[in-house]
Amino acid sequence: MKRRSREEEHTGFQEGSAYGEDYDLQTDFVMVYGINSSMPDRIQQWKAQGYQVHLMTGVSWGGYQDYLNGQFDGRSHWDEAQRYKDGENIIHGTSVDIPYMVPTVAYSDYLIQQIRPAVDAGVDAIHLEEPEFWVEGGYSEAFKREWRNYYNEPWIPPHESENAQYHASKLKAYLYARCLDRLCSALKEYSLVRYDRPLRFFVPTHSLINYTQWRIVSPESRLLDLPSINGYIAQIWTGTSRTANVYEGVRAERTFETAFLEYGIMQELVRGTDRRMWFLHDPIEDDPKHTWEDYRVNYFKTLTASLLHPGVSHYEVAPWPKRIFEGQYPGADGSGKEGIPVDYATVLLTLIHALGNMDQPDIHVIGNDVKVGVLLADSAMYQRMRTGVETAGSMLKYDGTNEVELTDEYALDLLNFSSFYGLTLPLVKHGLPVRPVQLDNVRRFPSYLDEYRLLILSYEFMKPEYPDLHSALAQWVRDGGALIYVGDDSDPYHQVKEWWNQGKRHYQSPREHLFECLGLSPDSPGGMTAIGKGLLLYLPVRPESFAESAVAGNRFRDGVRKAMAGLNDPRISWTPANYFMLRRGPYVIASVMKESIHEHSLDLKGCYVNLFDSELPIVRHVTIEPGQQGLLYDLEYEHAGNHGIIAASSRTEGFTEDSREIVFFVKGPQAVRAAARIYCSAKPVSATIHVNGQEAALPFVWDAETQTLLIRYEHQAGSVRIQINKQ
Structure with a gap:
């Protein structure tokens, strides 16, 4: 394993409690969570342990009762809580006094004041978590005021029309982008003026796929337009990825496949930029009713899905390690409560420290390596409601368990998000490494699509926010790309008042404008058309239809193969695999x-x-x-080096080796069983552990064929010295 400095910040975790030896994961950085009177002391405690220390706090919710109740500035701010149509506040968790907020200017200024003490305490960075505005919201007085200021017209209830809903959601995304820009800019300036110290800001956020599926609006790619933001945490874990979807007509959890797509779109968020992305994993999840075995199985699925995206090599290894190592959850039979199984704790620590070594220059895909993208835009979040149908009582309400009670077929169909999964799961399930591609980035980065030869697009569940996207897409096709367009123009959101149906030229859907840019008639029949060096394959059907049956899935896969063959390039091929x-x-x-x-x-x-x-x-x-x-x-990897530590469930430091001995130091959560496998050129005569001046023998197993040594030990408080004496 490579030696690395904590300043590299490859691995980290978030924790709301004070420092604790029982859950000290020994990563590179820690995000002290939450703003309260104990915050400065908690920051100093973690700093004293050698960590790079960041602060994390919720930007859309939190323990902000002094603001809501008027102690902060003398006036009540409960009119800024997000609200359902019936006037009920949208709350986070189960506490009625923690609502999701409309991010007004006053609220932003309040957060600046609340976060400033963390800057004074010397944190290296600040994470503003989960800028979220629920689709079902938009009825509070504060939102009505923001509507009037933004659109220069009286507020329109979002449920009255697709147009009102679409524009309410656009406003929601704008408001959180404004809030984050105001916060980050003000506090960065404060840090430089007061301390001459640069300050970094990151946004931990769910994936665009999950927010769309769960019917939440967030700025997502819009954050790329804010220079004050330095990067993101991709908040993807079992709780998001186990959300059921439909494949071949069957609705079920598909944790690995969903996570693979979720991590893919988050990798795309920073591709080609200098912004940092950490991928999150959670060895358990927010829902406390699952068994330890369920947590373990799904953790392996999400972790593996993230590692299949090598463009990212930084990780938040766990939220809430105290919850993991001190919490109790059902055992194998689903009854009772027990602490983390001993072997699972050891495996977790081994994986956590392996993640710090994933920045590898040698990347090799085994199997299908053709890059196929399915375009996805922020606007997918804007059209997650249809007029005339009540959904607030039957859709997802986040209460820490992700449970959903579905009371009608419409709600079930909406939550499935089959218009997206119908274009991705049939390909992923047959071994094609599909990546969701951020449509909005096409106009941000001129060469953004260069590594793709085949793209899939539908405007039946999202819309292009700017017409120049089509000029870029058309040029990409003419230069040799294959574009598959799927859609029958039946989506009612085609009629929202946007650029394609305003001004001198009117189009019934944005597809018609795209086809015009490609030199095609708006009423072109389905089929394949050569365009320059590339081609368009037009499938005039609903994209969700490809999720409805095995026959439909095969029909879609056949279309993809047809488009690949049309490029007449032997490198563009796909061998089905599982x-x-x-x-x-x-x-x-x-x-x-x-x-x-x-x-x-x-x-x-x-x-x-x-x-x-x-x-x-x-x-x-x-x-x-x-x-x-x-x-x-x-162990047969040609560049492995055959020296040092192969894997360990500890942070290892100070590794030295000579002809007589190997010495290194280990750190980890107190009383957790650990293991390490080490290269050792000769069978050792002994292994010892040194703790507080006391020496004890360690059992070891030496493998002569691989010249590796396995040792097992138990973590102690602080740093522990291990010595291997050779023959």
């Missing part, structure tokens, strides 16, 4: 899917260390069954 596999340096990452072309396992032969096993065993034949994942360290 797995994804990727090498990142010595690490081999693989996932085998169910509901695919067959139910065969993936069999690997070689010499590996299994990082999903707490004993870090050496395995020469690995079998990954459908529905399972694997993370392996390849």
Whole structure:
């Protein structure tokens, strides 16, 4: 494992409690969570342990009762709570005094005052979490005022028409972008003026896929237009990725496939920029009713999905480690409560420290490597309601469990988000590494589409916010790209008052303008048309239809193959498979899917260390069954170096080796069992652990064939010295 400085900030976690030895994960940085009187002391406690210390706080909700109740500036601000149509406040969790907020200028100024003490305490960065405005909101007095200021017209109830809903959602995204820009700019200036110290700002946010599916509006790619923001955390975990979707007519949880798509769109958010992205994992999740085995299985799925996107190598390894290592959850039979299983705790720590080593220059895709993109825009969040249908009582309300009570078929269909998954799951399930591509970035970055040869687009669930997107897409096609357009123009949101139907030229849908830019008639029939060096394949059907049956899924896959063949490029090919596999340096990452072309396992032969096993065993034949994942360290990797630590469930420091001994120091959560596998050129005569001046022998297992050594030990408070004495 590479030695690295904590200043590199490859791994971190968020924690609201004071420093605790029992959940000290020994990552590079910690995000002290929450603004209250204990915040400065908590910051100093974590700093004293050697961490890079950041602050994280909710930007759309929090314990801000002094603001709501008027103690802050002398007036009540409850009119700024997000509200449903019936006047009920939209609350976070189960506490009625913590509503989601309309981000007014006054609220932004309040947050500036609240966060300033963290700057005074010397944090290195600030994370403003989850800028969220619920689709069902838009009825508070504050929002009505913001509507009048933004649109220069009286407020229109969002449920009255698609046009009102679309423009209410656009306003919601704008308001949180304004709030974040005001906050970050003001506090960056304060830090420089007061302390001559630069300050960084990051936004932890769910994926665009999840926010759209859960019917939440957030700025997402709009944040790229704010120079005051330095990056993001992709908040993707079991709770988001296990949200059910439909494939071949069956609604079910598909945690790996959904996470694969979610991490993909978040990687796209920063591709080609200098902004930082951390991928989040959660070894449990917010819903406390699942078993430890359920948490473990789904954690492996999300972790593996993230590692299959090598453009990101920074990770938030866990939110709330105290909840993980001190919390109690149901055991294997689903009854009772118990602490984290010993072996799961060891595996978690092993994986956490392996994540700090994922910035590998040697990346190799094993299997299909053709880049196929499905375009997705922020505007998908803007059209998640249809007029004349009540949904607030039957749709998702976040209460810490992600439970949804669906009372009608319409609500079920809306939450499925099949218009998107119908264009992605049929391809992902057959081993095509589809990536959601941020449509809004096409106009931000001139070469954004250069690495793609085939793109899939539909305006039946989103809209292009600017007409010049079509000029860029048309040029990409003429230069040799294959564009598959899916849609029958039946979406009622085509009629919202936007650029394609305003001004001198009117189009019934934005598709008609796109086709004009491609040199085609708006009423062109379905089929394939050569355009310059590229082509357009037009499928005039609803995109959600491809999720409805196996026959429909096959029809869509046939269309994709037809477009690939039309490019007449042997490099653009697709061999159906039921797995994804990727090498990142010595690490081999693989996932085998169910509901695919067959139910065969993936069999690997070689010499590996299994990082999903707490004993870090050496395995020469690995079998990954459908529905399972694997993370392996390849001992035969030619650039491995055959020196140092291969894997360890500890932070390791001060590694030295000579002909007589190996010495290093380990740190980790107190009393948690740990393991390490180390290269050792000769069978050792002894292994010892040194704690507080006391020495004790350690059991070890030496493997002569691989010249590696396995040791097991228990973490103690502080740094512990381990010594391996050679023959």
